[in-house]
Amino acid sequence: MENIKRLDLQHCNPQKRMKNFGWLIVCFFVVSTAQAQEKLVALGKAPALYVKHKVAGGEVLSGIASHYGTTSIQLAKFNGIKVATLLKKGIILKIPLTRNNLAQGQSASFNEPVYHTVAKGDNLFHISQSFNNVNIQLLRDWNGLKRDVIRDGQLLIVGYIKGGKRNEVAAAPAVTAPVDAPPASVNTSTPAPVAKKNQQPPVTEPKKESVEVKNEAPQQQTANADIKYDPKPGDEGYFALQFANHPETATQQFHSGDAGIFKTISGWTDRKFYVLMNDVPPGTIVRITSTSNKSICAKVLDKLVETKGGAGLLLRMSNAAAVALDMTDGKSTVSVTYFE
Structure with a gap:
C-alpha cells in the first residue's frame, strides 16, 4: 500500500508534470527547426x-x-x-x-x-x-x-x-567510354490514331518529315568526349552530363511555354531524348522541367515546324521524353534552361 501511495503522489507532483511539459516544448521546437531547415x-x-x-x-x-x-x-x-x-x-x-x-x-x-x-x-x-x-x-x-x-x-x-x-537530384553517370553514335534519323511520319469514345484525344503529330541527326562537332568540354552511361529510370538521361559540364563562360538562358510531342524510336532504352525548338541552335543540350518538377536533358535536333494544332508551342519533345516527364496527355507547360 505504501508503494501505491508513493506512486500516486509522484504522478500528482506538479513539478513532475511541469518537467514533462517542458520536454514537450523542447521536442516541438526541434521538429519545427528541422522543418525550417528543409527550405533554401x-x-x-x-x-x-x-x-x-x-x-x-x-x-x-x-x-x-x-x-x-x-x-x-x-x-x-x-x-x-x-x-x-x-x-x-x-x-x-x-x-x-x-x-x-x-x-x-x-x-x-x-x-x-x-x-x-x-x-x-x-x-x-x-x-x-x-x-x-x-x-x-x-x-x-x-x-x-x-x-x-x-x-x-x-x-x-x-x-x-x-x-x-x-x-x-540524381547521381551523374561515370566518365570512361566513347560516346555512342546518335540515331541516324527521327521518324515523325506516323499519323495519330483517331480517338474513340471515352478515350483521351491523341497528340497532334508534325507533318511527314525526316529529321536527320548530324554528327556535329563537340560543343561541350573535353570531358564530354568520353561518356559511359548506364540508363536508370528517373534520371535526366544520356545528355545530363553534357548539360552539367557546359563551358564556364556560357550564359544561362531560361524560357517557359507549352510543349507538344513527336514520335521517334529513340530514348526508350538508351534515354537519349530529343527536342524540336526554335531560336536555339541545333545540337544544344537543354534541360526541360515539368510543372511536377521532373526534369530531363535533351538535344535540340532542328527548328520546330508549325503544324495544325501546334501554333504557339515552345517546343516538341520526343515521346520517350514526354513519358519520362509524365506528360503523355498532350500539350503541357514546361520550363527550359540552356547555356549559350
Whole structure:
C-alpha cells in the first residue's frame, strides 16, 4: 500500500508534470527547426550569397550542380574542393547564388523558392538591393504582403532556383567510354490514331518529315568526349552530363511555354531524348522541367515546324521524353534552361 501511495503522489507532483511539459516544448521546437531547415535560406552577403545542400547517398558534384543551375567547377571552387572529390553522405555544400541560377522575374514562381531571413532594421527596399535589385512588387506578390510591414525573423521569398527540387537530384553517370553514335534519323511520319469514345484525344503529330541527326562537332568540354552511361529510370538521361559540364563562360538562358510531342524510336532504352525548338541552335543540350518538377536533358535536333494544332508551342519533345516527364496527355507547360 505504501508503494501505491508513493506512486500516486509522484504522478500528482506538479513539478513532475511541469518537467514533462517542458520536454514537450523542447521536442516541438526541434521538429519545427528541422522543418525550417528543409527550405533554401540565403546566407552570406552579396556578392557571395549561397544556400546549403545536405548531400544524400549516391550524389555526385556534377549532379548536384546541374540541379542548382551552376557547374561542378563553380561548385568545387566555392567549397574549396576538387571536382573529382567523392562526396560523403551528410556533408553540407554551399551552393552559390548568382544571376544565372536565381530566377527573379515574373515567370520564376514554379521553381523552388529561396528565402531571406528578415533581420533587425530590414525593409523591402534594403532586401531588394541585397538580392540583385529584385522588383519590390514581386517581393510583395511572392510573399502575399498587403502592406510593406515585415517582422524580425520572418522568411521572405527573394527568388527561385532554376532547376529541380533537391530530393530529385540524381547521381551523374561515370566518365570512361566513347560516346555512342546518335540515331541516324527521327521518324515523325506516323499519323495519330483517331480517338474513340471515352478515350483521351491523341497528340497532334508534325507533318511527314525526316529529321536527320548530324554528327556535329563537340560543343561541350573535353570531358564530354568520353561518356559511359548506364540508363536508370528517373534520371535526366544520356545528355545530363553534357548539360552539367557546359563551358564556364556560357550564359544561362531560361524560357517557359507549352510543349507538344513527336514520335521517334529513340530514348526508350538508351534515354537519349530529343527536342524540336526554335531560336536555339541545333545540337544544344537543354534541360526541360515539368510543372511536377521532373526534369530531363535533351538535344535540340532542328527548328520546330508549325503544324495544325501546334501554333504557339515552345517546343516538341520526343515521346520517350514526354513519358519520362509524365506528360503523355498532350500539350503541357514546361520550363527550359540552356547555356549559350
